[in-house]
């Protein structure tokens with residue numbers, strides 16, 4: 298059996314195309330893919346998404362969450378950005394996830410089809426935050442419930458915190474691609490993240506991909522910070 302290699306996605310969270318391109322180039326030797334999300338896309342537009350991603354693998358993290366017809370149509374509008382992965386919210390429910398699945402299969406040819414990833418519980422939420430929106434279960438139970446629903450409804454994988462990797466692997470085995478933000482190298486500022494682990498811990502737990510933003514992009518030397526994360530993953 299070949300060992301799973303955890304790969305690094307660097308989150309280019311900025312409103313500035315030139316800055317995003319700079320971070321992309323500074324981290325190119327260490328990162329396997331770039332993430333562009335809400336901040337960049339709303340500020341700079343879809344043409345800029347395609348331009349900044351260039352030949353790099355693109356994790357387009359727009360977390361679609363709407364009625365099924367709207368999500369399906371939006372996915373059609375995103376096809377020109379040629380993402381390798383795109384995100385929807387599992388909280389949209391089975392019908393929305395199934396509509397997203399059909400839209401991905403319609404909008405992309407098989408050889409260019411992105412992985413459809415369902416965001417389970419945002420890594421910035423803890424049990425108190427879930428209670429605040431009326432969910433009595435702790436984050437792990439909620440992630441397991443939404444994760445199973447999303448995979449049954451046609452998702453290729455899940456976005457979860459590192460703390461849920463092992464329970465999800467127990468429940469779903471290796472069939473779900475697990476993309477994992479909420480990564481903080483030893484000593485890094487938490488910011489708004491609540492459910493975190495280090496890159497090495499997430500890799501040992503079985504992450505397919507980790508997503509790292511500010512610990513790299515706010516470092517004095519982003520290239521060195523990305524290289525340090527990649528070195529942790531290499532073990």
Ligand SMILES: O=c1ccn([C@@H]2O[C@H](COP(=O)(O)O)[C@@H](O)[C@H]2O)c(=O)[nH]1
Nearest residue numbers: 308310418419420478479508509510511
């Ligand atoms: O639950 C989620 C889903 C997505 N994200 C995204 O990952 C990065 C993490 O950035 P950091 O600066 O390393 O905190 C960011 O782009 C989020 O939008 C997430 O953090 N949690």
